[in-house]
Amino acid sequence: AQTVTQSQPExxxxxxxxxxxxxxxxxxxxxxYLFWYKQPPSRxxxxxxxxEAYKQQNATENRFSVNFQKAAKSFSLKISDSQLGDTxxxxxxxxxxxxxxxxxxxxxxxxxxxxxA
Amino acid sequence: EAGVTQFPxxxxxxxxxxxxxxxxxxxGHDNLYWYRRVMGKEIKFLLHFVxxxxxxxxxxxxxRFLAERTGGTYSTLKVQPAELxxxxxxxxxxxRTGLWTEAFFGxxxxxxxx
Numbered sequence: 001a002q003t004v005t006q007s008q009p010e011x012x013x014x015x016x017x018x019x020x021x022x023x024x025x026x027x028x029x030x031x032x033y034l035f036w037y038k039q040p041p042s043r044x045x046x047x048x049x050x051x052e053a054y055k056q057q058n059a060t061e062n063r064f065s066v067n068f069q070k071a072a073k074s075f076s077l078k079i080s081d082s083q084l085g086d087t088x089x090x091x092x093x094x095x096x097x098x099x100x101x102x103x104x105x106x107x108x109x110x111x112x113x114x115x116x117a
Numbered sequence: 118e119a120g121v122t123q124f125p126x127x128x129x130x131x132x133x134x135x136x137x138x139x140x141x142x143x144x145g146h147d148n149l150y151w152y153r154r155v156m157g158k159e160i161k162f163l164l165h166f167v168x169x170x171x172x173x174x175x176x177x178x179x180x181r182f183l184a185e186r187t188g189g190t191y192s193t194l195k196v197q198p199a200e201l202x203x204x205x206x207x208x209x210x211x212x213r214t215g216l217w218t219e220a221f222f223g224x225x226x227x228x229x230x231x
Contacts, residue, residue, distance in 0.1 A: 004159070033217060037222075042224075043224065044120065044121070044221075044222045044223055044224045044225070045208070045222040046222070047219055047220075050219075091160065095217075097216075097217070102148055102212055102215075102217065102218060102220070103173075104150060104152075104162040104165055104173065104176070105150075105152075105160075105162065105210075105220065106162070107152075107159050107160040107161075108159060109157070109158060109159050110159075110160075
């Protein structure tokens with residue numbers, strides 16, 4: 001079974017600064033996807049960034065980037081130039097890759113990020 | 118395009134009562150998932166529909182939980198009778214068919230059993 005661990009229950013960062021959220025996972029699979037989801041207060045969860053395990057290049061989406069270390073089973077999220085709107089709960093998630101299509105997501109416990117003005 | 122919609126947003130019921138949660142996926146999304154987050158813990162998978170069929174229900178905690186997806190459209194999750202440990206936030210997500218397609222989540226239903 002796969003597990004996802006987020007060791008930082010809460011974090012805070014000053015506006016315009018950079019913050020890194022940690023995530024490690026455990027799996028015996030070779031093909032899989034990793035995700036970071038963001039859930040703002042009282043709003044639905046949205047996908048921030050996705051990484052395919054077979055790709056060595058780290059994924060980047062504007063101010064969001066990941067540091068994917070497959071051998072170490074680590075998948076951290078870096079948020080640059082933090083904005084007040086980045087305040088949210090961030091979930092790291094894992095999904096097995098199957099030729100038949102999507103499989104359920106396995107989530108970590110989440111990290112609550114507060115961006116301070 | 119409307120997103121994934123869940124009803125109700127909050128529900129407070131007494132132990133032993135029945136509650137039915139509803140999820141309306143994005144139109145055209147064959148995949149529908151139910152997840153649950155108990156306070157302070159991980160979001161856990163409950164089950165997965167492909168159209169009206171249950172693809173995977175390995176996460177359903179026990180037979181007090183019954184999920185249906187009539188006609189492959191909206192889905193309901195009934196808890197009967199509810200227990201205190203059923204309290205949590207129930208999330209629904211939907212996605213298109215494909216090798217990998219993004220899952221879109223609803224806002225969740227916060228269930229409190231007292």
